[in-house]
Amino acid sequence: MRALAPSLALLLLAAPLASAQEPQIHHTRLKNGLDVLIVEKHNAPLVTVEVAVKTGSFTETPDTNGLSHLYEHMFFKGNAALPTQDRYMARVRELGISFNGTTSTERVNYFFTLPSRNFAAGMHFMADALLRPLFNMDELRAERKVVIGEYDRNEATPTHFLRRGLREQLYGDQAYRKNPLGERKVILSATQETMHRFRERFYVPNNSCLLIVGDVNLTEARVLAERLFGPRRWKAGPDPHRVPCEPLPRLAETKAFVTVQDTPLVVLGARWPGPDVGRDERATFVADVWGTLLSLPHGRFQRTFRDGALADRVRFGYYTQREGGELDFTGVVREGKVFQVRDTLLAEIAAMAEAGYWSEADLELAKRSLRISRAYEAESGADLAHTLSFWWASSSLDYYRRYLKETASVTLDDLRTFVRNYLVGRPMVLGALVNEANRTKLELSPESLAPQAASSADAAASLVESFRLANGVRVLFRREPGAAVSALQLCFDGGSLDLKPEHQGVDQLLLSALLDGSTRTPRDKLQAKLVALGARTSRDVNYDYARLSLAAPREGFFSALQLVSECLRQPALDPDHVAQRRSQMLTSLGS
Numbered sequence: 001m002r003a004l005a006p007s008l009a010l011l012l013l014a015a016p017l018a019s020a021q022e023p024q025i026h027h028t029r030l031k032n033g034l035d036v037l038i039v040e041k042h043n044a045p046l047v048t049v050e051v052a053v054k055t056g057s058f059t060e061t062p063d064t065n066g067l068s069h070l071y072e073h074m075f076f077k078g079n080a081a082l083p084t085q086d087r088y089m090a091r092v093r094e095l096g097i098s099f100n101g102t103t104s105t106e107r108v109n110y111f112f113t114l115p116s117r118n119f120a121a122g123m124h125f126m127a128d129a130l131l132r133p134l135f136n137m138d139e140l141r142a143e144r145k146v147v148i149g150e151y152d153r154n155e156a157t158p159t160h161f162l163r164r165g166l167r168e169q170l171y172g173d174q175a176y177r178k179n180p181l182g183e184r185k186v187i188l189s190a191t192q193e194t195m196h197r198f199r200e201r202f203y204v205p206n207n208s209c210l211l212i213v214g215d216v217n218l219t220e221a222r223v224l225a226e227r228l229f230g231p232r233r234w235k236a237g238p239d240p241h242r243v244p245c246e247p248l249p250r251l252a253e254t255k256a257f258v259t260v261q262d263t264p265l266v267v268l269g270a271r272w273p274g275p276d277v278g279r280d281e282r283a284t285f286v287a288d289v290w291g292t293l294l295s296l297p298h299g300r301f302q303r304t305f306r307d308g309a310l311a312d313r314v315r316f317g318y319y320t321q322r323e324g325g326e327l328d329f330t331g332v333v334r335e336g337k338v339f340q341v342r343d344t345l346l347a348e349i350a351a352m353a354e355a356g357y358w359s360e361a362d363l364e365l366a367k368r369s370l371r372i373s374r375a376y377e378a379e380s381g382a383d384l385a386h387t388l389s390f391w392w393a394s395s396s397l398d399y400y401r402r403y404l405k406e407t408a409s410v411t412l413d414d415l416r417t418f419v420r421n422y423l424v425g426r427p428m429v430l431g432a433l434v435n436e437a438n439r440t441k442l443e444l445s446p447e448s449l450a451p452q453a454a455s456s457a458d459a460a461a462s463l464v465e466s467f468r469l470a471n472g473v474r475v476l477f478r479r480e481p482g483a484a485v486s487a488l489q490l491c492f493d494g495g496s497l498d499l500k501p502e503h504q505g506v507d508q509l510l511l512s513a514l515l516d517g518s519t520r521t522p523r524d525k526l527q528a529k530l531v532a533l534g535a536r537t538s539r540d541v542n543y544d545y546a547r548l549s550l551a552a553p554r555e556g557f558f559s560a561l562q563l564v565s566e567c568l569r570q571p572a573l574d575p576d577h578v579a580q581r582r583s584q585m586l587t588s589l590g591s
Contacts, residue, residue, distance in 0.1 A: 021378075022378070023039045023041070023378050023384060024039065024040070025037055025038075025039055025388070025397070025401075026038040026039070026218060026222075027397060028222060028225070030205065030225070030226060030229065030230050030231065031230065031231045032205040032206065032230060032231035032234055032235060032236040033204075033205050033206025033207075033236045034205035034206070034208055034209070034210060034225075034229055034230075034234065035208070035209040035210070035392065035397075036209070036210045036211075036212070036222070036225045036229075037209060037210070037211045037212070037213075037388055037392070037397070038211075038212045038213075038216070038218055038221045038222065038225075039211075039212070039213040039214075039381070039384060039385075039388075040214075040215075040216060040217075040218055041213060041214050041215065041381050041384070042215050043215075044214075044215065044381070045115055045116045045117070045215050046113055046114070046115060046116055046214050046215060046381060047113070047114065047115075047116045047119050047122070047212065047213070047214030047215055047216050047381065048111055048112070048113045048211070048212075048213045048214050048381045048382040048385045049111065049112050049113075049114075049119075049122050049123060049126050049210075049211070049212055050109055050110065050111035050112075050210070050211040050212075050213075050385040050386070050389055051109065051110050051111075051126060051130055051208060051209070051210055051211075052107055052108070052109040052208065052209045052211065052389035052392060052393055053107070053108050053109070053202060053203060053207060053208050053209075054106065054107065054202075054207050054208075054240075054241070054393050055068050055107075055108050055202040055203075055207070055240075056068050056103055056104050056105045056106050056107055056108055056180055057103075057104075057105050057176065057177050057178060057179050057180045057182070058105050058106050058177050058178075058245065058322075058323060058324070059202060059240065059241075059245075060176065060177065060182075061176075062176055062183075063186065064186060064198065065176040065179060065182050065183045065186050066147075066181070066182015066183050066184075066186040066187045066190075067182070067186065067190060067194065067195070067198045068103050068108050068180065068182075068198075068202075069103040069147060069180055069181060069182045069187075070143065070144065070147055070182070070187055070190055070195070071108070071195060071198060071199070072101045072102070072103045072108055072110070073101075073143045073146060073147055074133065074135055074139070074140060074143055074195060075101055075110050075129055075130075075133070076088070076099060076101070076110075076129070077133070077134070077135075077136065077139045077143065078134050078136055078139060079128045079129055079132045079133050079134055080128065080132035080134060081124075081128040081132060082128065083134060083136075085139060091125060095114050095115075095118045095121055095122055095125065096114050096115050096118060097112045097113070097114045097122065097125070098112070098113045098114070099111065099112045099113075103180045104180050105177070105178055105180055105321065105324070106321060106322055106323075106393050106394045107389060107390060107393035107394065109386065109389050110126075110129070110130075111382065111385060111386070112125065112126060113214075113381070113382050116214060116215035116216060119214075119216055119220075119221075119224075120220075120224060123224045123225075123228055124228065126228075127228040127229060127233070130203070130229075131229075131233060131234055133195075133199065135192045135195040135196065136192075137191075137192055140190065140191070140192065140195070144187055144188055144190065147182075147187050148184060148187060148188065150181070151181060151182075151184060151187070154181060158261035158262065158263040158265070158267075158433055159267060159330075159433060161259045161261055161433065162259055162267055162269050162330075162431050162432075162433040163269070164179075165257050165259050165269075165431045166269050166270075166271045166328075166429050166431050167179065169255045169257060169429040169431070170251055170271055170273070170326075170429050171248055171249060171324075172249055174246070174248055174249060177245070177248065177324070178324065200237070201237075201240050202240050204234075204235075204236060204237030204238075204240070205229065205231075205234045205235075205236055205237075206236045206237065206239060207237075207239070207240055207241070209389060209392050209393075210225055210229055211385045211388055211389055212225070213381040213382070213384050213385040213388075214381040245323070247323075248323065248324045250273070250497075250544070251272075251273055251427040251428070251429070252427060253427050254427050254428050254429070254430070254450060254451065255427075255428075255429050255430070255446075255450075256429070256430040256431070256446045256447075256449040256450040257429075257430075257431050257432075257446050257449075258431070258432045258434065258439060258444050258445060258446060258449060259431065259432070259433050259434075260434060260435065260436050260439055261433060261434075261435065262435060263433065263434075263435055264435065265332055265333075265433065266332070266333040266336060266338055266432065266433070266434050266438055266442075267330060267331070267332055267333065267432070267433040268311070268329075268330070268331050268333055268338055268341050268342060268345075268430070268431075268432055268433075269328075269329065269330045269430070269431045269432075269433070270328075270329040270330075270342075270345065270428055270429065270430050270431070271326055271327065271328050271329070271428065271429045272326070272327040272422060272423055272426055272427075272428045272429075273324075273325075273326065273327075273422075273426075273427075274287060274318055274325035274326050274327040274422055275287055275318075275325050275418075275422065276320075276321050276322060276323050276324055276325040277320065277321065277322045277323075277325075277394060277395045277399065278322050278323050278501060279497055279499075279501075279504070280497075281395075281399070282406070283418055283421070283422070284318075284320050284325060284395075285403070285406040285407050285410060286410050286414045286415060286417075286418045287318035287320075287325070287327070287418060287422075288318060288320070288370065288407060289363070289366050289367065289370070289407050289410045289414075289415065290318065290415055290418055290419070291316070291317035291318045292366040292367075292369050292370055293358055293362060293363070293366045293415070294316045294317065295315070295317065296362070296365065296366065296369075299358075299362060300348075300357065300358075301314075301316065301348055302314060304344060304348060305331060305341070305344065308344070309334055309335070309337075310331075310333070310334060310337050310340055310341050310344060311331035311332055311333050311334055311337070311341050312331070312332045312334065313330070313331065313332045314329075314330075314331040314332075315328075315329065315330050315331070316328070316329040316345075320394055320395065321394055322393075322394045322395065327422060327423065329345060331345075336438065336441065336442050338432055338434075338442060338444065338449075339442075339448075339449075342430065342449070342451060343451075346451055349419065349423045349424060350424060352415070352416070352419040352423070353416050353419045353420045353423075353424050354416070355412070355416070358412060358415065360412065363410070363411075363412060363415075367407060367408055367410070370404070370407050371404060374403070374404060387400075388400065391403075421542045430449050430450065430451070431449075432444055432449055465477045465478070485551055485552065485553060485554065485557075486551070486552060486553075486554050486557035487549065487550065487551040487552075488549070488550045488551075488557075488561060488564075489547055489548070489549045489550075490547060490548045490549075490568075491545055491546070491547045492545060492546045492547065492548075493544075493545055494507070494544070494545065494546065497544045498544070505585065507541050507546055508541045508585065509578070509581055509582060509585060511539045511541060511546055511548060512539065512581045512584075512585070513571070513573055513577060513578045513581050514548070514567055514568060514571050514573075515537055515539070515548075515564070515567050516567075516571075516572060516573075516574065516577040516578075516581070517567065517571075517572040517574065517577070518563075518566035518567045518569075518570045518571060518572055519566075519570040519571075519572055520566055520570065521563060521566060521567075522572070523572070523574070523577060526563060526567070529559075529560075529563055530560060530563060533552055533553070533556035533559055533560045534552055534553045534556055535550060535551070535552035535556065535557075535560035535563075536550070536551050536552070537549065537550050537564065548564075548568075550564050
């Protein structure tokens with residue numbers, strides 16, 4: 001046994017190095033618009049064939065909410081080649097197939113894993129299921145009952161009602177777009193015609209992706225993909241997303257609710273609107289690092305709740321979405337300390353926005369954890385296929401390829417900015433799950449659960465004067481007796497949230513160019529005057545607002561304010577200066 005020890009140690013050391021290699025992804029787009037992703041993995045004689053479709057609850061309406069989910073169940077029923085469930089399952093056993101499917105907000109995926117010797121037959125099997133469904137009415141009736149059974153099991157779980165409450169409070173009458181499970185009445189009323197109409201709209205190649213991962217030959221896989229899924233068998237259709245969905249509603253104010261269920265647990269949930277790929281892509285990478293930091297067992301966040309005997313199973317993280325990303329907290333409260341958990345959560349969030357909450361070592365550990373997770377995902381062909389289809393649907397293949405580079409570039413300052421932009425002082429939804437006895441004992445109500453302003457904040461607020469100028473600008477004014485520096489902050493309602501993808505960045509460019517001189521004072525002269533006055537300016541564009549700040553010694557503040565005011569009211573916007581600002585922004589994006 002001792003003689004074997006060195007070899008064993010060598011194997012253990014070599015494994016992480018092998019896992020760290022990024023898979024080589026071969027991407028082809030067929031003439032019908034179908035994306036084909038192929039990854040050769042010869043570590044086991046298996047292959048996973050997966051089809052992903054950009055549908056799910058985000059594509060549904062109140063009248064169709066649940067059809068994506070029902071379609072997923074019907075995918076594994078009879079088709080024109082195998083018209084009965086018995087024949088379908090017999091072929092599954094014959095080919096050695098393990099199959100499943102999932103439905104989420106932005107993706108539905110179907111996947112088979114089978115021995116690689118049966119790859120060609122498995123591709124035919126997938127093509128028949130995808131392109132030639134029957135939606136037999138007897139099978140549809142039976143499967144509607146299966147889906148309703150899944151619905152019933154969810155409603156038998158008390159936390160289901162907490163999640164539903166958070167969703168409904170956050171999105172109001174559009175909450176269905178975040179409900180992949182669907183609605184009972186839609187599921188129970190679905191017919192063959194309903195399913196065919198749904199298929200014709202969303203199950204088109206230009207809205208789909210075929211993934212092949214495993215022990216295959218690249219050339220053979222490409223040939224089979226073209227032959228079985230190309231334009232001769234599967235015609236492109238109208239883009240189902242050509243008419244954009246109405247944007248999800250903004251959360252304008254903090255809301256709170258209490259849901260009473262038969263459970264011994266007291267669970268606190270909180271949810272904030274977060275960044276999404278469509279409007280603030282960079283923040284989505286920062287959010288993943290942030291969530292990883294919060295999950296570290298030894299980290300301050302987890303220790304605060306654990307060592308303070310406040311809550312168990314505390315989770316606070318982010319789920320990437322093309323639209324409607326969310327920051328979600330849940331914790332199982334100990335000994336009824338629901339208000340302490342709420343206050344501690346908000347205090348920790350405030351602390352995250354300040355220097356010192358995380359160390360550089362913490363940050364590097366979180367980044368390493370993300371790299372390790374990526375390596376684990378690549379070990380299994382099936383897991384890699386699912387990961388790729390998720391990113392394809394909710395972002396892009398390019399996003400996946402840049403992921404480790406982007407997360408590796410996140411700094412502590414990025415994290416603080418993210419917390420300030422999306423969490424500190426932002427509207428949120430708070431929910432508590434309790435039984436009736438605990439609700440009465442804890443005196444829980446929406447009013448008592450809603451966070452109260454701290455007394456120190458109340459005292460500070462009483463020193464602030466509020467008034468409006470004749471042009472409608474609201475002014476908040478506070479005196480600081482004895483202060484050597486005066487400061488001004490101008491806030492503009494609107495940010496990247498309000499811009500279409502093709503206009504992203506215009507707000508930052510404009511705010512940068514505004515302080516490049518006025519029609520009265522050229523840029524060089526302006527900058528010299530501001531330096532002489534000891535004035536400092538800064539600008540910041542966020543998810544839903546922008547701000548411009550000015551600070552200067554008290555004796556020179558009003559002179560500096562006059563100069564800045566001229567820039568805002570009569571900006572020079574010299575084309576050469578604007579071009580320089582644009583070049584700086586592009587250089588920053590490429591660094």
